[in-house]
Amino acid sequence: MGMKFGRLSFLFLLLTLVLAGCGEPFLSTLKPAGEVAETQLTLLFISTSIMVLVILVVVIIYLIVLFRFRRKKGEENKIPKQVEGSHKLEIIWTVIPILLLLSLSVPTIAATFKLGDVKDMDKVDKDGNREALVVNVRANLYWWEFEYPDLGIITSQDLVVPTDEKVYFNLKASDVKHSFWVPAAGGKMDTNTDNENKFYLVFDKEKADEAGNLFYGKCAELCGPSHAYMDFKVKAVSRDEFNQWATAMQKNKEEVQPTSDLAKQGQEVFQANNCIACHAVTANDARPETARTAPNLADFGNRTRVAGILEYNEENLKAWIQNPEKFKPGNQMYKEANLSEEELDALAEYLMGLKVQE
Structure with a gap:
C-alpha cells in the first residue's frame, strides 16, 4: 500500500512539473511585462518572503521545543524553567509582528495609491486635446469591446496599445460582472454594470518584442458557462506603429468592399x-x-x-x-x-x- 501511494505521488509530482511548462508565453503574473506588473510582483515577493520567514521561525522553535524539552527517562517530574510574565519575551513577540506588518503594509499602501492614481487621464494640451491614451473597455457575454473615444475607433476582441507609456482604461460591463485581466501587464480589475472602474497599464517595449508584440487577456470573474472562453488579445506596438494603425482605422468609415x-x-x-x-x-x-x-x-x-x-x-x-x-x-x-x-x-x-x- 505504501509503495503504491509513493508511486502515485511521484507520478502526480512529475505531471505537475510537466504541466507547469504548458501555456502561452507571457500569460503569467510571474513574467511581468510592464511597470504595474513589476510593482505587483515585487509586493508578491515581499509578502511571500515574510510568510516563509514566519513559517521557518515557527518550525525551528517547534523542533527546539520538541527535542530539548521532550520527556526523558528519569526526569518525568522535572519542570522546565517557567518564563511566564517575562517582559523581554512579551516585548519581542509584540514588536516582531508589528515590524513584519509594517514591512508588508507600507509598500503595499504606497503601491496601491501609486497604481490607483489616474488623474493624468484627463490632462489636456494647449489645444484642449487629451494627452494620454484612454480606452473604454466594455465587457459582454462573452466578448470584449474596446473603444478609443478620442480617436473615434471601436474594435472588438483585439486591443491595440502603444508600448512604454501609460494606457488608461475605463472599465464597465453591459450585462453581468466581469473582470479585465492581462496577467503579464498587471492585476485584474472588475467591470461592473452600475459604475466605471479606472486604472492604467504600461507595456514594456523589450518584453513586447520578446513576446512577439502579443499578450493575452482573460475575464477573471466567473460570469457564466463560457467564462473560461472569454479571452482577448493585446497587440503592444511602438507609438509610430500605433499611430499608423489608428490612422488606418479612422479612415475606415465605409465597409471594405469585397474583391472576389x-x-x-x-x-x-x-x-x-x-x-x-x-x-x-x-x-x-x-x-x-x-x-x-x-x-x-x-x-x-x-x-x-x-x-x-x-x-x-x-x-x-x-x-x-x-x-x-x-x-x-x-x-x-x-x-x-x-x-x-x-x-x-x-x-x-x-x-x-x-x-x-x-
Missing part, C-alpha cells in the same frame, strides 16, 4: 441574414452603446483567433457561424445558422477579407 465574386456573394449573405443589425463592419461605429450588441468586425481579417478562442482559419470560422453554442454555451449570438455549405464558404470569404490594413 465569392466574397461579394458572402456580403449579400451577411446582409440578407441581417447580421449587420448586430455587427458593425467599420471602425467608426456611430451607433449608441446599447445598440452595439455584438463584436465589431471592421478588421476581422487581421484577427488571430475566431471568437477569441479558436485558431483563425476558414474551417473554424464556418463551424462557429454554423453553431456558436457548441463553442461558447450561453453566448448571445443566434444558436444555429441555417446556411448551405456554399453560403458558408461565401460568408467566410467575405469576413476574412475585412482588413483595414494589409
Whole structure:
C-alpha cells in the first residue's frame, strides 16, 4: 500500500512539473511585462518572503521545543524553567509582528495609491486635446469591446496599445460582472454594470518584442458557462506603429468592399441574414452603446483567433457561424445558422477579407 501511494505521488509530482511548462508565453503574473506588473510582483515577493520567514521561525522553535524539552527517562517530574510574565519575551513577540506588518503594509499602501492614481487621464494640451491614451473597455457575454473615444475607433476582441507609456482604461460591463485581466501587464480589475472602474497599464517595449508584440487577456470573474472562453488579445506596438494603425482605422468609415465574386456573394449573405443589425463592419461605429450588441468586425481579417478562442482559419470560422453554442454555451449570438455549405464558404470569404490594413 505504501509503495503504491509513493508511486502515485511521484507520478502526480512529475505531471505537475510537466504541466507547469504548458501555456502561452507571457500569460503569467510571474513574467511581468510592464511597470504595474513589476510593482505587483515585487509586493508578491515581499509578502511571500515574510510568510516563509514566519513559517521557518515557527518550525525551528517547534523542533527546539520538541527535542530539548521532550520527556526523558528519569526526569518525568522535572519542570522546565517557567518564563511566564517575562517582559523581554512579551516585548519581542509584540514588536516582531508589528515590524513584519509594517514591512508588508507600507509598500503595499504606497503601491496601491501609486497604481490607483489616474488623474493624468484627463490632462489636456494647449489645444484642449487629451494627452494620454484612454480606452473604454466594455465587457459582454462573452466578448470584449474596446473603444478609443478620442480617436473615434471601436474594435472588438483585439486591443491595440502603444508600448512604454501609460494606457488608461475605463472599465464597465453591459450585462453581468466581469473582470479585465492581462496577467503579464498587471492585476485584474472588475467591470461592473452600475459604475466605471479606472486604472492604467504600461507595456514594456523589450518584453513586447520578446513576446512577439502579443499578450493575452482573460475575464477573471466567473460570469457564466463560457467564462473560461472569454479571452482577448493585446497587440503592444511602438507609438509610430500605433499611430499608423489608428490612422488606418479612422479612415475606415465605409465597409471594405469585397474583391472576389465569392466574397461579394458572402456580403449579400451577411446582409440578407441581417447580421449587420448586430455587427458593425467599420471602425467608426456611430451607433449608441446599447445598440452595439455584438463584436465589431471592421478588421476581422487581421484577427488571430475566431471568437477569441479558436485558431483563425476558414474551417473554424464556418463551424462557429454554423453553431456558436457548441463553442461558447450561453453566448448571445443566434444558436444555429441555417446556411448551405456554399453560403458558408461565401460568408467566410467575405469576413476574412475585412482588413483595414494589409
